Amino acid sequence: MSHDHDHHHHHDHHHSELSETELRVRALETILTEKGYVEPAALDAIIQAYETKIGPHNGARVVAKAWTDPAFKKALLEDGSKAIGTLGHVSRVGDHLVVVENTSQRHNMVVCTLCSCYPWEMLGLPPVWYKASPYRSRAVKDPRGVLADFDVTLPKDMEIRVWDSTAETRFLVLPMRPAGTEGWSEEQLADLVTRDSMIGTGFPRTPGAPS
Amino acid sequence: MNGVHDMGGMDGFGKVEPEPNEPMFHEDWESRVLAMVRAMGAAGAFNIDTSRFYRETLPPDVYLSSSYYKKWFLGLEEMLIEKGYLTREEVAAGHATTPGKALKHGKFDLANVERIMVRGQFARPAPASARFNIGDRVRAKNIHPTTHTRLPRYVRGHVGVVELNHGCHVFPDSAAMELGENPKWLYTVVFEGRDLWGADGDPTLKVSIDAFEPYLDPA
Numbered sequence: 180m181s182h183d184h185d186h187h188h189h190h191d192h193h194h195s196e197l198s199e200t201e202l203r204v205r206a207l208e209t210i211l212t213e214k215g216y217v218e219p220a221a222l223d224a225i226i227q228a229y230e231t232k233i234g235p236h237n238g239a240r241v242v243a244k245a246w247t248d249p250a251f252k253k254a255l256l257e258d259g260s261k262a263i264g265t266l267g268h269v270s271r272v273g274d275h276l277v278v279v280e281n282t283s284q285r286h287n288m289v290v291c292t293l294c295s296c297y298p299w300e301m302l303g304l305p306p307v308w309y310k311a312s313p314y315r316s317r318a319v320k321d322p323r324g325v326l327a328d329f330d331v332t333l334p335k336d337m338e339i340r341v342w343d344s345t346a347e348t349r350f351l352v353l354p355m356r357p358a359g360t361e362g363w364s365e366e367q368l369a370d371l372v373t374r375d376s377m378i379g380t381g382f383p384r385t386p387g388a389p390s
Numbered sequence: 391m392n393g394v395h396d397m398g399g400m401d402g403f404g405k406v407e408p409e410p411n412e413p414m415f416h417e418d419w420e421s422r423v424l425a426m427v428r429a430m431g432a433a434g435a436f437n438i439d440t441s442r443f444y445r446e447t448l449p450p451d452v453y454l455s456s457s458y459y460k461k462w463f464l465g466l467e468e469m470l471i472e473k474g475y476l477t478r479e480e481v482a483a484g485h486a487t488t489p490g491k492a493l494k495h496g497k498f499d500l501a502n503v504e505r506i507m508v509r510g511q512f513a514r515p516a517p518a519s520a521r522f523n524i525g526d527r528v529r530a531k532n533i534h535p536t537t538h539t540r541l542p543r544y545v546r547g548h549v550g551v552v553e554l555n556h557g558c559h560v561f562p563d564s565a566a567m568e569l570g571e572n573p574k575w576l577y578t579v580v581f582e583g584r585d586l587w588g589a590d591g592d593p594t595l596k597v598s599i600d601a602f603e604p605y606l607d608p609a
Contacts, residue, residue: 204419204463206484208426210476214490216433217498222425224503229424230414232507273509275556277578292398292542294442295458300509304424306412310458312403319398319544319597320587328406338594343398345540346576346600347512348556375408 229304238301238351239372241266242383243365245278246356256280259351263301273300277342280353281379285338288326288379289350290318296344298351302374309378319343329380352379359386391536392543394450399544399587420459427466432506434494435475439566443538444469514573516558521575521603526552528579529609530601538566541605545597548585549609553598554578561602575603 211217241263245252254262259276276298279287291297292315297305308314317325322339326332333339342350354376360368375381397403415421431441444465445453453461470476475491495502522528530545540562556576564572583595 200460200463201417201419203467203481204422206481207463207467208422209484210480210486211426211430211470213486214476214488215497216435216475216490216493217426217429218500221498221500221503222422222429224500225425225428225506226421228503228507229421274511274513275509275559277554290398292544293395293540294445304414306408307416307458308406308408311406312397312400312454313406316397316400316403317406321592322595323592325406329408336594338596339592340580341595341597342578343542343597343599345542346556346562346602347510347559348576348578348600349509380406380408 233299234303235301235372235374235377236369237303238298238374238377239369240365241278241301241351242353242372242377243368245353246360246368247365252353255353275348276301276351277348278351278353279340279342281355283337283355285340286333286379287340287342287350287352288318288322289342289344289352290315291344292316292319293343293345296347296349298349301349301351302377306374326380329375331381352377354383357383357385391446391538392534393446394453395446396543398542415459416457417459419463420457423459423463423466427462428506429498429502430466430470430475432495432502433498434496435473436469437565437568438510439538439560439562440568441465441469442562443566446538512559513556514558514560514571516575517573520555522552522555522577522606522608524552524555527609528552528577528601528606530579530599531605531607533605535563537563539563539605541601542599544586545579545581545599545601548581550579550581550585550598552577553580556600559602561604563602563604577601577603577606579606 212219245255251262255278259278260274281287295305295310297309314325319341322341344350357371371384373381373383376383445461448461448464467481471478480487527549529549530541530547532547554577558573559576561572561574564570578598579601580596580598583597584591584593586597
């Protein structure tokens, strides 16, 4: 990743490399278009769809619903894809979504050590750190060390469960509902649910904390 | 293959560095690469496992020093050349010089965008009954295929417990090599952290992978 390399003395070189990539990408798109494989407008539409339709707001709605509706929560933990399919206002999630619940005894964390598998429909495109070597290498061996990089500390005796996404199953963490939110609406609760809390590298915001 | 992409448990990569308010794309070309990969895959030029295999076979130094979407780009270009959708001469020229090859699902146009925003289905009818039950102890095989596999090195040879049965799914080891879907039972198998990382490992840690049946032996 350009920004996590510490090679300032190679800065100029790096810039020329980037523009070379840009030229190569443009050339490839030209070739694919000229050969009749893709329509550039369809590529624009794909990008626009990713920029507008998916994102952590989808996952946050699901989590908030689970916090307020015990029947939904039960269904969600039994079959994530099926339960989310009943919510008209959330992006269609596709198959094989497994929702895993944090409790006072167990914290869940999701990684893909082999590539970058991630529940796109629920959380959007993964952040760079999720796809980068430090997280992929350490999450399964030293998850508490990884959590420290996020300023997250778990009780010493809490079980930590790491889910390595090695197949087409996808995992979403259902974080614990913050204290002090009794009587809150789903919409209010959804505002507390962060992306990282659904990956397991963070907690939901607490009431009154800046969003 | 035992490539650098199989990173679980490796040391020395440093701290995880979250970027506050990270943009969806850091460069415009990244979004074009994402769109081209999705479009050409949906048009039938390759399946998701084959595309992963092409990224894994990038030379290790290139893999480790390239940004995420750069890897996607390099894998895509090489894959399309090897599958006969374009030529090295065309890449060098920056233009098409020969007619396109037929795509299984036809040209990717606007009408196709909606369907790719829903994840594909990977479950398949079961060709045989499941060999393992939930609660069974299983050992991840000590295998080292030189082609694509989704069995990470860090669990090979270790004993875990079957926790979930996800049904039969497309078997990536076959699909990546274009040898057919060859559906296999898929299980979540959970390992004790100390079994994987030794006595100094975190005693509170459990790690699971999703393992296809051919990866597992009874234990």
